[in-house]
Amino acid sequence: MKNLPMDLLRAFVSVAQLGSFTKAGELLGRSQPAVSLQLRRLEELVGEGLLVRNGKTLELSEVGENLYGYANQILSLNDLAISQLSKSTIEGKIRLGIPSEFATVLMPKIVSRFAKAYPNVTLEVNCELSKSLLSKTGKATHDLILALEDNPSSTDSNLLRTDELVWVTGADQQMPRVGVVPLIAAAQGCIYRNRAIKTLEQVNQPWQIVYTIPDLTGIQYAIQEGLGVTVLAKSTVPENLKILPPSVRFPELGEVGISLINSTNNKNEAVQLLIDFLKTSLA
Numbered sequence: 001m002k003n004l005p006m007d008l009l010r011a012f013v014s015v016a017q018l019g020s021f022t023k024a025g026e027l028l029g030r031s032q033p034a035v036s037l038q039l040r041r042l043e044e045l046v047g048e049g050l051l052v053r054n055g056k057t058l059e060l061s062e063v064g065e066n067l068y069g070y071a072n073q074i075l076s077l078n079d080l081a082i083s084q085l086s087k088s089t090i091e092g093k094i095r096l097g098i099p100s101e102f103a104t105v106l107m108p109k110i111v112s113r114f115a116k117a118y119p120n121v122t123l124e125v126n127c128e129l130s131k132s133l134l135s136k137t138g139k140a141t142h143d144l145i146l147a148l149e150d151n152p153s154s155t156d157s158n159l160l161r162t163d164e165l166v167w168v169t170g171a172d173q174q175m176p177r178v179g180v181v182p183l184i185a186a187a188q189g190c191i192y193r194n195r196a197i198k199t200l201e202q203v204n205q206p207w208q209i210v211y212t213i214p215d216l217t218g219i220q221y222a223i224q225e226g227l228g229v230t231v232l233a234k235s236t237v238p239e240n241l242k243i244l245p246p247s248v249r250f251p252e253l254g255e256v257g258i259s260l261i262n263s264t265n266n267k268n269e270a271v272q273l274l275i276d277f278l279k280t281s282l283a
Contacts, residue, residue, distance in 0.1 A: 012144070100129060147261060171242045175249075184209075224241075
C-alpha cells in the first residue's frame with residue numbers, strides 16, 4: 001500500500017489553485033524547482049501525469065482532477081487534527097463577510113469546523129449581497145470578504161474557484177413548458193438575479209419577479225410553496241430543492257467566481273489561519 005506524503009499533496013493543491021509553480025513556491029516558502037520536483041515525485045507515486053500545459057496555462061489532467069478532490073479532503077483533515085491536538089493558543093477576532101446565498105448551506109459547516117479547531121478565535125460573520133460587501137463601507141468593516149464575482153478571471157489572485165449557476169425549483173414542483181417564468185430573487189444588485197434576467201432576455205423568454213427576499217431561507221420557503229423558480233450556485237442548493245436541467249425555456253446560466261479578499265490587509269495570525277482554512281475548504 002502506497003502512502004501519499006502530505007507535503008507533496010500540499011504542493012500539488014497549491015499549484016492547481018494558483019496555476020503556477022512559482023506562485024505555489026512563494027506560498028509554500030520553497031523554490032520553483034523544489035515545487036516541480038515535489039510534483040514529479042507525486043506523479044511517480046500515482047503512476048500518472050497530474051498536470052498538462054495548455055499554452056501558458058496549467059490545467060489538471062483527468063487523473064489530476066480526481067486526485068485534487070481527495071487531496072483537499074486529506075489536507076483539511078490533517079490541518080484540523082493538528083490544530084486540535086496542538087491545543088492552539090492563537091487568539092483574535094475576525095470580521096468575516098459572506099454572500100447571503102452562502103449563509104444557509106455552505107458556510108455553516110466550514111465555520112463550525114474552524115471554530116472547533118481554533119476555539120480562542122472569535123468569528124463575527126455578516127451576511128450581505130456581494131455588492132454591499134465589496135463597497136467602500138463593506139471593505140472597511142470586514143477583515144475578510146468572501147464574495148461572488150460576475151465575470152471571474154483566471155488571473156485574479158483572489159479567485160478561489162468557480163461554481164455553476166443552476167435553475168432551482170421545489171422537489172415536487174412541475175414547471176409549465178410555456179408562459180411567463182415566475183422568478184423568486186433577492187433585491188436588485190444580486191448577481192443571481194441579474195444573470196437570470198439577462199439569460200432569459202437573450203432567448204426572448206418572458207419573465208416576472210413574483211417574490212423578492214434577501215436570504216436563501218426565505219427563497220427556499222417561497223419555492224417550496226410553489227411560487228416560482230430561482231437561480232443558485234450549484235454547491236449551495238439545499239437537498240430539498242430540485243435543479244432543473246437546461247432547456248429552451250431555462251437556458252444554461254454559466255458560472256460565477258468565488259473570491260476571498262483580505263479587505264483591510266490584516267496580517268495577524270488568526271486571519272491568516274482563516275484564509276488558509278477557507279482556501280482549503282472551498283477550493
